[in-house]
Amino acid sequence: MKASVNNLNQTQLAGNVIDRCKKGDVRAFRELYDAYSAAMYNICLRMTGNVSDAEDTLQEAFIQVHRNIGKLERDTSISAWIKRIVVNHCLNTLRKKKVYFEEVEEVEVAEETAIDENSFTMTVAAVKTAIHGLPHGYRTVLNLYLFEEYSHREIAEMMGITESTAKTQYMRAKEKVRQIVKQQNLIH
Amino acid sequence: MPDNLESFIQQHREEFEGPGPSPRVWDALEKELGERRKGKVVQLLGRTWFKAAVIAVLLANAGVLYYMAKTRHQQQDLAVVVPELQDAKVYYTSRINEKLELINTYPASELGLDSAALQELQLRNDTYKTLEKELNNNPGNQRIRGAMIRYYQMKLDLLDKILEALHEKHAAPSQQKKQYEAEI
Numbered sequence: 001m002k003a004s005v006n007n008l009n010q011t012q013l014a015g016n017v018i019d020r021c022k023k024g025d026v027r028a029f030r031e032l033y034d035a036y037s038a039a040m041y042n043i044c045l046r047m048t049g050n051v052s053d054a055e056d057t058l059q060e061a062f063i064q065v066h067r068n069i070g071k072l073e074r075d076t077s078i079s080a081w082i083k084r085i086v087v088n089h090c091l092n093t094l095r096k097k098k099v100y101f102e103e104v105e106e107v108e109v110a111e112e113t114a115i116d117e118n119s120f121t122m123t124v125a126a127v128k129t130a131i132h133g134l135p136h137g138y139r140t141v142l143n144l145y146l147f148e149e150y151s152h153r154e155i156a157e158m159m160g161i162t163e164s165t166a167k168t169q170y171m172r173a174k175e176k177v178r179q180i181v182k183q184q185n186l187i188h
Numbered sequence: 189m190p191d192n193l194e195s196f197i198q199q200h201r202e203e204f205e206g207p208g209p210s211p212r213v214w215d216a217l218e219k220e221l222g223e224r225r226k227g228k229v230v231q232l233l234g235r236t237w238f239k240a241a242v243i244a245v246l247l248a249n250a251g252v253l254y255y256m257a258k259t260r261h262q263q264q265d266l267a268v269v270v271p272e273l274q275d276a277k278v279y280y281t282s283r284i285n286e287k288l289e290l291i292n293t294y295p296a297s298e299l300g301l302d303s304a305a306l307q308e309l310q311l312r313n314d315t316y317k318t319l320e321k322e323l324n325n326n327p328g329n330q331r332i333r334g335a336m337i338r339y340y341q342m343k344l345d346l347l348d349k350i351l352e353a354l355h356e357k358h359a360a361p362s363q364q365k366k367q368y369e370a371e372i
Contacts, residue, residue, distance in 0.1 A: 026221060033217070038208030045206065055213050062217055122196045124203045146197050147204065174193050 018078060021069045029066060036079065037062070040086045046143045047090035049132060053097075061089040087148065091158060094136055120178075120185040130180035138173035145170050273323075273333050280340035284311050287347035294354055309347070315339060 020028030044054035
């Protein structure tokens with residue numbers, strides 16, 4: 001099942017699922033898991049870059065969801081709340097792997113305009129491969145901004161970097177993606 | 189304004205989504221949740237244990253009183269068979285007070301007992317006072333003397349069990365904290 005978290009909201013769940021989860025009903029928690037696990041797993045996979053880490057991170061995140069759902073306030077968006085827990089766990093997974101988000105690869109910003117986007121063809125597969133090949137810091141910023149729709153300020157707070165670094169890394173990440181996609185075009 | 193890359197991703201957003209996780213994620217999660225639930229049940233039993241213990245003592249006390257009331261008409265000035273009650277009183281009172289002092293070092297919130305239950309834990313509760321009064325009126329009654337000894341023994345046993353549970357409970361929070369910190 002393909003599901004983007006941006007298309008999910010609390011109304012897709014039966015009205016009392018959250019309340020039942022708060023009372024410790026495991027069947028209700030399974031319903032919650034079924035509703036969000038695919039979208040959340042895709043976030044984990046994009047951010048950690050491999051199936052094993054993605055599954056472990058998803059499991060840990062849902063344990064925290066289970067532990068804290070009793071504190072969830074009624075007017076809080078369940079999807080945004082779960083997504084934030086998942087993203088934080090992904091960042092923790094990366095930190096455990098000694099990924100330093102401050103690292104900036106030497107890509108000249110001036111090159112950004114050097115690549116003519118009309119000079120190559122973008123495909124989903126090519127862009128996916130290019131993003132997967134980015135250094136962790138770039139990939140994280142790009143994923144959080146483009147796919148998870150967080151602002152540069154929110155990304156900076158989550159990653160412990162400055163907002164300007166978040167913006168710079170995002171610009172450089174996009175440039176790197178274009179470079180890789182163009183190279184792929186030349187090869188094929 | 190979005191550039192071509194941003195526009196491309198927005199237009200093909202759903203195509204970037206893949207299938208969900210393998211079933212083993214839920215299996216592992218369910219197992220983990222099951223263990224957490226077991227832990228909660230143990231905690232719950234731990235919390236209610238005090239109340240259960242005090243209720244047991246209250247019932248036992250009621251039993252002692254009933255026994256005394258039933259045998260009151262048989263009051264006889266028997267020879268002293270039960271060992272010297274005064275010695276027993278000194279021995280048990282000393283041990284019971286030691287244990288009560290230890291229990292009193294824990295905050296009331298950890299004990300989870302209301303004021304009535306706490307009063308019942310004290311040495312000189314209503315049962316004790318009734319037994320003491322009966323003994324004064326019938327100093328040679330062996331059944332009442334026996335009931336008093338039994339009261340001391342049950343009280344001591346209950347306090348021992350409460351202290352044991354408190355020691356275990358007191359050790360638990362640091363372990364739980366370590367586990368929580370590891371998860372964070």
